[in-house]
Structures are given as C-alpha cells and as structure tokens.
Amino acid sequence: MTVLPAPLDDWFLARGWQMHPHQRDMLARAGSGCLLLIAPTGGGKTLAGFLPTLAELTATPRTGLHTLYISPLKALASDIRRNLMVPIEEAGLPIRVEDRTGDTPSGRKRRQRADPPQILLTTPESLALLTSYEDAPRMFAGLQRVVVDEIHALAESKRGDQLMLSLARLNTLCPGLRRVGLSATVEDPAAIARLLARAPDPCEILLADPGPEPDISMLQTDAAPPWSGGGAAYAIPAVLDEVRQHRTTLIFHNTRAQAEIFFHNLWLANEDALPIGIHHGSLDRAQREKVEAAMVNGDLRAIVCTGSLDLGIDWGDVDLVIQIGAPKNVKRLVQRIGRANHRYNAPSRALLVPANRFEVVECVAALEAVRALDLDGDWRARGPRDVLCQHILIAACAGPFEPGALYTEMTSAGAYADLTRAEFDACLDFCATGGYALRAYDRWQRILQRPDGLWQLRDPRAAARIRMNIGTIQDTDTLKVRWRGRGGAPLGEIEESFAASLTKGDTFLIGGQIVRYEGLREMSVEVSRDAAKKPKIATFMGTKFATSTQLSHRILRMFQQDGWPGLPAHTSEWLALQREMSELPVEGRLLIESFPHDGREQLVAYGFAGRNAMQTLGLLLTKRMEEEGLAPMGFVASDYAVLIWGLDAVIDPAPLFDLDKLAAGLDGWLQGNAVMKRTFRASATIAGLIERNTAGARKSGRQATMSSDVLYDTLVKYDPDHLLLQITREEAMRGLVDFNRIREMCARVGDRIDLRRLKRVSPLSAPLLLEPGRVPIRGSADERLLRDEITALLEISGLAQISPG
Missing domain, CATH: 3.40.50.300 (P-loop containing nucleotide triphosphate hydrolases)
Structure with missing residues (x-):
C-alpha cells in the first residue's frame, strides 16, 4: 500500500x-x-x-x-x-x-x-x-x-x-x-x-460517492416554443435574465452553426452590454485561448459554446449551465451539467431550453433520466479494421516485427480481443500490397517480409509520410478565414463546400461577427467587416446528434401516461389532442398515419430511431413504395418520424417494412451513393491508402475527393471484395446510415403495425410539415404528373382521343 x-x-x-x-x-x-x-x-x-x-x-x-x-x-x-x-x-x-x-x-x-x-x-x-x-x-x-x-x-x-x-x-x-x-x-x-x-x-x-443530485430544471419562458426549428430565439430574454443573476454561465449548443446564430441574437438583445464570449472548434486557436483566459480570470458573464467545453477543463467560477435544444443523449447532458459548481459535494445547477414543441417532451424525459441515473450509450462492438491497418504501419515504422507477436499484442486490446488471425493477415496483406487490384502499383506496397520471417518497411523513407498521417480524426474539409489583406489576422475555419457556395458580397457569421466574403487568396477565405443584420450562416463541421435509443424509449413510455402534469400546458394539450384525433405511439408497436394534405397523400411512420436512422428509413421506404407502384414524391425525417408525400394513399404498410427487402434496398442504394464514397475516403485515409498530408503541403478536400473517388470506382469494378470496401460497408452501416437502429426497430415492432387513416394533419405530424431538409424523389410520380398534364392539354385542344403515351 x-x-x-x-x-x-x-x-x-x-x-x-x-x-x-x-x-x-x-x-x-x-x-x-x-x-x-x-x-x-x-x-x-x-x-x-x-x-x-x-x-x-x-x-x-x-x-x-x-x-x-x-x-x-x-x-x-x-x-x-x-x-x-x-x-x-x-x-x-x-x-x-x-x-x-x-x-x-x-x-x-x-x-x-x-x-x-x-x-x-x-x-x-x-x-x-x-x-x-x-x-x-x-x-x-x-x-x-x-x-x-x-x-x-x-x-x-x-x-x-x-x-x-x-x-x-x-x-x-x-x-x-x-x-x-x-x-x-x-x-x-x-x-x-x-x-x-x-x-x-x-x-x-x-x-466514488456520486454527491448531491444536480439542481436541474426547464427554463420558464413567457413565450411558448415554436413548432419547429432549433435556434430557441424565443428564449433569449429569459436566458439573459439568468445570465444577469449568475457569475458565469455556460450556454451549450449541439452544433457550431446553432451556437453562432444564438450568440449573434443574444448579443443583439444584450442591452446591458454584459461581457459574453463564444467558443467552438471552428474558431481560430488564438481566439479560443483569449476566451479561455477571460473565463479563468472571471471576465466573462456568459460563454456560448459547443462540445469544445464538455470535458473536464476547470474554466473559472461557472455557477450555471444552460443547454439550448434537447441534449439527445443523457450522458452528454450529465457531463455538461457538471461544468457548473465544479466542486465536490456542491450541486450543479442547470437549465434546459427546448428549441421547439416536441423537444419539450424530450427535455422532460432527459430530466427524468438524469434524476434516475439512467445513462445511455450505444456500445461499440469490434474495433474497426482501418485503425488496425494504420497500427500495422505504425509498428513497421518502429522497426521490423514478427507477425505472430504483433497479432498477440493487438488481440490484448479489448476491442480487438476476438480478431481472427485470418482478419489480421488480410490487413497485413493490404499494407504489403494494397490488395489484389492495386498490387501492381509500388506506391501501395508499404511493407515486405524478409527471409527471416520478420516484416519491415519496403522503403525506410516512407516512415516520415506515415507519421504525418497518423490519427483517426477525419476533419471536414475546411478553409481558413482571414481578414482581407496580406497577413490578415485569422478568424477560424468554414467548410470548403460552404466556401464554394459564396459569391463576393455574401455575408456569414463567424466568431459572433458578421463578415463579408471578398474572395479566395492563397487557399484562405478573405473577409471584411459588414454591418448586415441578417447574415448567411456558415455550415460549420460537426455531427448533428441523434436522440439515443434509451431516451427514445423513455419518451414512448411517457406517451402512455394518463396525463402529463410534468409538461407545460401547451405541450400536454397538444399530446391530448393527438390522442383524441389519432393515437400516441406505443413502445413495441409502429404507428403509421395517412392523410391528405396540400393535394398530396401523406404517410408518417413514427419509428423513434434517431435522425440518421429515420433519414435512411425514408430513403428505403420510398424505394419500397416505388417497387409497390405507390408513386412517392419526397420525404423529410426527424429524430422520431419520417413523413413521405406522394400521389397514392398507402392501404397496407406492412409489406413496406419487410426487413430483408429494406436491407436489400440499402445495399443497392449504398453502392452508387455519395455516402459510401465519403465513408470510403475516411477509412482509406485512416488505413493509409490515401495520404492527406505530405511534406510541406496538405491535399485540399477536392484533391482528396477526386483521388478517393477514382480508387473507389476502380475497386468496385475490379475488386469488389477488397478489404477497404468491406470496411467501408461496415462503417456506413454502423455510423452514417444507422441501419442497426432500423433493424432494432423492426425486431421490436414485428408485425404490430397500426395504420390510422385521418381526414387531416394530426397534431404530432404537424411539425414535420415545417421540418427543413426535404428530400425530393424522382420516379414514377413525375411520369404520372407529366402524363396527367399532357392529357389535360389534349382535352383542352379537343384531342383527347389521341393517346399521350
């Protein structure tokens, strides 16, 4: 001892x-x-x-x-x-x-x-x-x-x-x-x-002793949350009141773009000129450090931030945390709550601000989960093999290695404990040859086996290139933003795709400032100050969180209560009206609503599987509807439902949810989709097939995309069973499309599908009609609409007897 x-x-x-x-x-x-x-x-x-x-x-x-x-x-x-x-x-x-x-x-x-x-x-x-x-x-x-x-x-x-x-x-x-x-x-x-x-x-x-329960509640506001949206602008007066009453307040957001919008609106409403800062990962390091120093010194009354301040950094005397928007994940909420009163045996104080009407329900569910210590998290299974390939190259940089010893070493890491020797050897062969379709090219032959059985780098000079590309963090392609003029001070970064959409004179937010796009200079975005009040918003990199499985189940259980005394009156009345007009979703069953609206047939599936999974479900259901001749025209998804509109009403939804057919549709959709190419690019970079960093330079996103797309198309055509294509599919299924949650939903529901045919929009489906990110479907509906239009023209001309087909 x-x-x-x-x-x-x-x-x-x-x-x-x-x-x-x-x-x-x-x-x-x-x-x-x-x-x-x-x-x-x-x-x-x-x-x-x-x-x-x-x-x-x-x-x-x-x-x-x-x-x-x-x-x-x-x-x-x-x-x-x-x-x-x-x-x-x-x-x-x-x-x-x-x-x-x-x-x-x-x-x-x-x-x-x-x-x-x-x-x-x-x-x-x-x-x-x-x-x-x-x-x-x-x-x-x-x-x-x-x-x-x-x-x-x-x-x-x-x-x-x-x-x-x-x-x-x-x-x-x-x-x-x-x-x-x-x-x-x-x-x-x-x-x-x-x-x-x-x-x-x-x-x-x-x-350890968990200490006292946190003091956490929903922020009371004069105005009710809107039906849709994520900005929570309605709550700004109440948020400012809380900032005035506390020493230092952290105001958390789930995305960087939302943080920029909220900070801008908060600043416009800040008539008392309270010192308020903004902190997120897209800002220039010097600006972040300036905000951090001000926090430590107690010079700021509030900091609008993202996950950049989630973890255990002790930034001064924070006595209140405000979470804007539903936290989506109870564990993340607990972590953020802990930033307030960063002392042992002192309760943390936090307030939740739902951005829209449905998020009121989600916030209450999250509060209950925190009080019950019911944390969530989808456990990752086996370790990904692209990381394994990179580790083999790292081992080779350090000197010759014996493959059996390296395999034993790797399987002592928990995530790789069940790695088979055949899987390891496949990764070893990939590092040595690049795979069957690429083995003729020297650039992908990184290691070789010596006569004594040890493996080493084929060219010792390759070690420097491998070291420059070590890591698994895949940054969204960004460009630096600087003030106009040679040597202009840096402000931060914006996504390359967003920069490509700008024309001279466009304005956007960064670091809480409205700036005017002037042009590109030496791979940097040059900007000047602008006094505009309504900027074009930069789409900063970062994941849009999906509501966790555990939190979704808790929401469904809340729906089955006789009443909702814990909810504000406007929300409980909304749910009661849904129960009266239709019904509320039930755990273990799938509610489908069908109704006419705006001259189209609408179908809503309440899957509660998270935004990524519901987006994927929308793609797959519209594909199945095309196969069934139901002429879908488009869809939009949220964390809890997918809304599909088209020309025909769905009479029997059960065949649309055949899991085997959904999976087959996913395979076909993924093959030629940009999702797969983007996933391939990330895995190929981690595995060492694509080098983003070279001596004195870094490939632009466009250069990396072009080279990875060519490689992807080559492998799909000539080596469809290539290791990296296997890894790509695993990664796409696990992350971007979240098909496992669709599979879990189908297993949970089985054949217990309830179709409610309504005369009009239901209360629960109404927010979906305002949801952004609508995806149009080009298919048989377009042909039918065109045919009907031509028929109408022929009738007007007195030529209806002539077939338009």
Missing part, C-alpha cells in the same frame, strides 16, 4: 484539505494492474489519478518517464499541467511535468524523446506517433503508469480504438505497466473496464 509522503501530507494540511475517500482508495490500490475510477465532476478524480505517481516519485526520486497521462483534448492536457503544478511547486517536489500535443514546438518534442519528463501529458494521436519511432523502447523504458482521463469520451470512437492499440504496444515495451481510467459519466462501468484492461486480465472498478 502506497502512503502519502510527508511533503504532500503537509501540503494538504496547509490548505486545510483532507483527501476524499476515493482519493485514499486510489492511493491504497496504487499497485493494481488496472483500475477504473468513476467519480463526480469536481470530485478531484484527476488528482486521485496522480496521487500514486506523486507519492512514488516523492518517496523514490528518479529520472525518466514514470507516468503517461492521456487526454481527449489538447486544451485539457494543458489545463491539467497547470493544475498539477500547484501541489508539485507548493510541496517542493522534484518532479518535471510537460505536455506534448500537436501544438508543442518541434524542438521541445525532440528533447522530450531524448530526455522525457517524469510525467508526460499527451493525446491518443501523439502517443501513437511516439510509439512509431525506433527509440520508443528507450523513451518508454521504466514507464510505470498510464492514466486515461475522460475515458468515456474515447470509448465510443476510433480514437479510443487507436489508444488501446497503443497501450497494447506500451505493455509489450513495459510488461509491468499499470493502467488507470478516470471518468465522471459511464453508463456501463463493466464495459469500460473491459476496454481499459489488457485482455484477458480483469480491471478493478472504484465507484
């Missing part, structure tokens, strides 16, 4: 502090091979993770790397270094702490490899890069502990898969390595523990 050395004990006493029980427990379990700590935000879990390291280095001073800290954010690593230096400096401990991220100067990076500090704070990408060097065994010699902070944020992404492969590599270099995971929000601790552990070893789980 590790005890707290006198200098650290004296430091606690000088501050009048006592260790929390979970901090003492972490110290007592310092020798554990794998330990997962789940502690509330503000509970000192990061210090708990470092206490054994500080104790060991104080009791037995040494040089060289002792502890590696992994953070999902560069800013979080920098913040932890600042916080960690407080006890080290005040207790006079001889411990060197440094961070290493993409922002670290190259000179310092070289020095860190030659003379590493005792504690190094880094990110998954930087760790993968470090393991690729030939001197990795020397740098990591003596490494004792790895601390993975905010592990829940990595567990559900390819970044987490890459990290666990890197940890498997470190265990090979340092067999006695101890692993520690830290998190505040975990829906399935056992699953996270399995991911963190070195398979098949176990991982001990330590649960």
